[in-house]
Amino acid sequence: MDFAFTDEQLMIRDTAQAFLAEVSDSAAVRAAMVSEHGFDAELWQRICADMYWQAIHIPEQYGGMGLGYVELVAMVEQMGRFLLCSPFFSTVCLATNALLVAGTEEQKTRYLPRICEGMTATLAHTGAAAGQFGGQWHAEAVEATVTRDGDDYMLSGELRYVVDGGSAELLIVAAREPGSCGTDGISLFVVPADTLGINRQILPTMDQTRKLANISLDRVRVPPTALMGEPGQAWPQLQTIINLATVALAAEQMGGAQQVMDITVEYTKERTQFNRPIASFQAIKHKAADMMTQVEVARSGVYYAACVAQEALTGGELAGELNEAASVAKSYCSDVYFSNAGEAIQMHGGVGFTWEYDVHLYFKRAKASEHLLGNGDYHRERLAAMLLDGEVA
Amino acid sequence: MKLSFSAEDEQFRQEVATWLQQNLTGEFAKLRFRGGPGDEHMYPEERKRWEQKLAEGGWTCIGWPTEYGGRGCSIEQQVIFNEEYARAGAPGHVGHIGEGLAGPTIIAFGSEEQKQKYLPGIVAGTELWCQGYSEPGAGSDLANVKTRARFDEEKGKWIINGQKVWTSLAHESDYIFVIARTDPDSVAHKGLGFFLMKMDQPGIDVRGIEQITGTCEFNEVFFDDAECDAGDIVGAPGDGWKVAMGLLGFERGVSTLGQQMQFQNELNQVIEIARRNGAAKNPAIRQRLAKAHTELKIMRYNSMRMLSGQGGSDGSLQKEALIYKLFWATWHRTMGELAMDVLGPESQVLEGGPYELSRLQAMYLFVRSDTIYGGTNEIQKNIIAERGLGMPKEPRVAAK
Ligand SMILES: Cc1cc2nc3c(=O)[nH]c(=O)nc-3n(C[C@H](O)[C@H](O)[C@H](O)COP(=O)(O)OP(=O)(O)OC[C@H]3O[C@@H](n4cnc5c(N)ncnc54)[C@H](O)[C@@H]3O)c2cc1C
Numbered sequence: 086m087d088f089a090f091t092d093e094q095l096m097i098r099d100t101a102q103a104f105l106a107e108v109s110d111s112a113a114v115r116a117a118m119v120s121e122h123g124f125d126a127e128l129w130q131r132i133c134a135d136m137y138w139q140a141i142h143i144p145e146q147y148g149g150m151g152l153g154y155v156e157l158v159a160m161v162e163q164m165g166r167f168l169l170c171s172p173f174f175s176t177v178c179l180a181t182n183a184l185l186v187a188g189t190e191e192q193k194t195r196y197l198p199r200i201c202e203g204m205t206a207t208l209a210h211t212g213a214a215a216g217q218f219g220g221q222w223h224a225e226a227v228e229a230t231v232t233r234d235g236d237d238y239m240l241s242g243e244l245r246y247v248v249d250g251g252s253a254e255l256l257i258v259a260a261r262e263p264g265s266c267g268t269d270g271i272s273l274f275v276v277p278a279d280t281l282g283i284n285r286q287i288l289p290t291m292d293q294t295r296k297l298a299n300i301s302l303d304r305v306r307v308p309p310t311a312l313m314g315e316p317g318q319a320w321p322q323l324q325t326i327i328n329l330a331t332v333a334l335a336a337e338q339m340g341g342a343q344q345v346m347d348i349t350v351e352y353t354k355e356r357t358q359f360n361r362p363i364a365s366f367q368a369i370k371h372k373a374a375d376m377m378t379q380v381e382v383a384r385s386g387v388y389y390a391a392c393v394a395q396e397a398l399t400g401g402e403l404a405g406e407l408n409e410a411a412s413v414a415k416s417y418c419s420d421v422y423f424s425n426a427g428e429a430i431q432m433h434g435g436v437g438f439t440w441e442y443d444v445h446l447y448f449k450r451a452k453a454s455e456h457l458l459g460n461g462d463y464h465r466e467r468l469a470a471m472l473l474d475g476e477v478a
Numbered sequence: 479m480k481l482s483f484s485a486e487d488e489q490f491r492q493e494v495a496t497w498l499q500q501n502l503t504g505e506f507a508k509l510r511f512r513g514g515p516g517d518e519h520m521y522p523e524e525r526k527r528w529e530q531k532l533a534e535g536g537w538t539c540i541g542w543p544t545e546y547g548g549r550g551c552s553i554e555q556q557v558i559f560n561e562e563y564a565r566a567g568a569p570g571h572v573g574h575i576g577e578g579l580a581g582p583t584i585i586a587f588g589s590e591e592q593k594q595k596y597l598p599g600i601v602a603g604t605e606l607w608c609q610g611y612s613e614p615g616a617g618s619d620l621a622n623v624k625t626r627a628r629f630d631e632e633k634g635k636w637i638i639n640g641q642k643v644w645t646s647l648a649h650e651s652d653y654i655f656v657i658a659r660t661d662p663d664s665v666a667h668k669g670l671g672f673f674l675m676k677m678d679q680p681g682i683d684v685r686g687i688e689q690i691t692g693t694c695e696f697n698e699v700f701f702d703d704a705e706c707d708a709g710d711i712v713g714a715p716g717d718g719w720k721v722a723m724g725l726l727g728f729e730r731g732v733s734t735l736g737q738q739m740q741f742q743n744e745l746n747q748v749i750e751i752a753r754r755n756g757a758a759k760n761p762a763i764r765q766r767l768a769k770a771h772t773e774l775k776i777m778r779y780n781s782m783r784m785l786s787g788q789g790g791s792d793g794s795l796q797k798e799a800l801i802y803k804l805f806w807a808t809w810h811r812t813m814g815e816l817a818m819d820v821l822g823p824e825s826q827v828l829e830g831g832p833y834e835l836s837r838l839q840a841m842y843l844f845v846r847s848d849t850i851y852g853g854t855n856e857i858q859k860n861i862i863a864e865r866g867l868g869m870p871k872e873p874r875v876a877a878k
Contacts, residue, residue: 086554087480088782094479155479350867365870370863371856377866378801382773385780385798392481403481413772465768466761472749472771473758 098159105167111443117170122252123296124170133203139177140201147197158336158391165340168294172205175249178333180206183257187273187313187322209244209300210259222459224268224320231260231272240305250298251287254278268320273313280305292453328411331458332390335414338422338454339383345447346376349429372428379421390414416464419455426451491558497535498566513570516844519693522650525572529603539577539601547601553785560736576600576607580655583725587712610642610656618857621666627658636706648684648697651677657722660715670718674710691843692833734781741774748817757820766816773809800866804858807848814842
């Protein structure tokens with residue numbers, strides 16, 4: 086049985102870890118998170134030029150490295166550990182997946198090589214509906230509208246919670262036919278962010294390590310070549326894109342849950358009270374054991390989902406399991422990251438409540454990641470519908 | 479990293495499934511899905527015959543080397559066998575303590591004579607074993623055993639005195655393996671011996687203990703000048719702890735996927751009930767069922783990681799193995815509660831008097847023990863914190 090990293094995958098993981106430990110330490114994260122776009126442009130250039138991470142799963146014919154989703158996940162896990170502030174998630178896990186899954190050959194040939202060169206991009210699919218009922222992230226969240234004007238398309242509406250929406254150079258926009266609802270009438274477009282009629286507003290957010298934006302589309306005119314796939318038929322592709330991004334986000338959460346545990350266990354071994362390290366108190370040990378149990382389970386869930394995601398990208402046998410795998414991984418990892426980060430504050434005592442210690446960075450990132458692309462409850466309800474609904478035999 | 483088994487392994491799976499399909503019939507048909515947790519008292523005689531049926535087909539001890547009567551199956555094949563066994567609803571294995579614990583210990587630490595004497599009966603499914611570790615004063619603190627073993631030069635035998643408790647299936651067993659103190663002045667891990675003993679003898683008295691389910695699966699076992707042949711100590715006097723701990727290492731997770739298939743059967747049954755009685759429309763129940771499904775799904779891949787074996791570079795237990803017992807036991811306990819909450823008030827009505835439980839009711843009660851036997855949840859957490867995270871050991875208070 087080979088449910089383990091290959092040597093090459095281990096090398097990718099270890100390289101990512103070593104690089105990020107150097108370039109994404111606490112000081113670097115804190116500097117990046119208060120900058121306008123939330124990342125250090127020089128570091129992003131270094132990642133693109135020296136590491137070539139942005140090209141990891143882009144096929145070689147478009148200038149990419151041609152590796153798979155397991156490799157991508159191994160790297161993203163490390164980014165989560167080190168709270169890397171970068172447009173990687175938006176560019177690679179959202180937009181590149183969108184191009185790979187839904188792009189026409191012409192669009193792939195045009196944009197993927199530019200992503201390999203360092204262009205940033207993101208997916209903008211959610212309207213205000215994403216903020217309702219405690220969060221909804223699939224077809225029901227698509228609200229922007231598309232109408233025809235001659236050969237061109239006109240896009241209008243408000244997009245909310247767009248990851249790196251304030252800085253991305255290229256937008257993948259989801260819009261629906263006026264009057265359509267649910268999974269009907271949805272189309273995807275690839276649109277340069279500087280197109281006339283696009284207005285972007287970066288949102289101040291509690292978690293400062295990832296930037297969200299509102300984007301308003303005011304009769305944005307795009308040519309027919311911007312359409313990805315068939316008009317009004319894009320839901321299956323969009324669903325796959327969201328699922329793929331969800332798997333990557335779960336990997337990031339798992340990495341964060343691991344790191345916040347490691348930091349905390351280290352701290353408890355150093356801090357003494359009652360003449361002994363607080364790590365020797367069973368109440369503390371048992372919290373730590375729960376943290377580790379959850380992280381290891383989360384890891385198994387993420388690697389499973391990564392294998393399914395890889396099959397989904399390559400049309401493998403398990404491609405049909407992607408909805409389930411994404412929700413399994415995201416629901417579990419969302420809960421685990423938040424619970425580990427919350428316990429981390431408790432186990433640190435007073436210093437855990439300070440701005441100076443890094444614990445709050447993880448605590449905030451955990452909640453933000455939980456509510457991005459659907460929290461635990463949302464994904465469990467999605468699973469419940471798969472398990473429980475339909476005719477009773 | 480791959481999720482699937484090889485083509486040869488899938489072929490093996492087919493072979494197992496076919497055999498079970500053809501043989502779990504006739505007098506054995508009624509054993510399907512019986513004898514599991516909380517149901518061990520059911521059909522003991524039929525299940526012993528089933529054990530022998532399995533042996534005829536060559537399906538006992540499949541992981542043992544062929545020289546000891548096993549099939550020499552790979553880890554993957556053992557996993558597949560267990561998975562198919564549970565999928566087919568084949569009954570709880572009465573021989574599992576012999577096959578999974580006594581046998582492997584004898585193979586690893588036993589003398590040639592012990593191998594000749596004991597292994598064939600286990601392989602044939604004719605001789606059943608039980609585990610004599612726990613005592614009234616030695617539970618989590620297993621090293622605190624007080625049962626004594628003294629060598630009688632005249633008789634040329636070991637004489638055992640003391641008491642074991644919680645001994646599962648002692649009343650059905652032919653043999654027991656016992657840890658007892660060979661050095662009366664020793665404390666804790668030192669001075670222990672590991673003995674293989676015949677149950678049917680005047681010095682051994684077995685008394686059933688009624689469990690929470692109202693049935694008797696475990697027992698008290700009293701040793702009053704019980705005898706053990708000189709050749710039936712495994713290793714030397716004083717090696718008992720080493721042998722006993724080595725035994726824990728044999729649980730390499732091969733039965734885990736089979737166990738999970740049983741869990742899946744239970745979850746499927748609960749989902750079926752929820753759909754029929756409308757609980758599936760209750761948002762809180764939906765969340766809990768989805769969570770149970772999520773964690774069981776991941777449990778499978780955690781086991782596959784465990785079996786794919788990237789252990790610690792220092793040979794330490796892999797992290798995914800270290801957390802496994804705590805995780806599945808807690809999952810199963812939660813599953814029991816969920817089953818009752820899906821059933822609602824109906825969960826309180828028995829199948830019949832005076833105390834006849836349905837399968838799910840028995841499961842619900844039995845799973846309270848999952849977090850106790852084989853190392854309680856609290857002990858598991860100590861081990862995880864100490865071995866997995868390098869946190870300080872529990873302080874030990876000197877024995878009085
Ligand atoms: C159904 C069933 C079948 C069994 N079958 C067998 C069998 O076949 N053979 C056999 O030898 N034994 C068997 N056992 C016994 C089992 O291994 C013991 O029950 C178990 O090891 C716990 O010991 P105890 O019952 O003495 O509880 P105790 O050790 O007294 O524990 C009581 C409570 O104290 C906690 N505790 C104890 N020490 C610590 C610590 N250091 N830190 C934190 N908390 C602690 C425990 O977690 C538990 O919550 C069986 C038990 C059950 C329930």
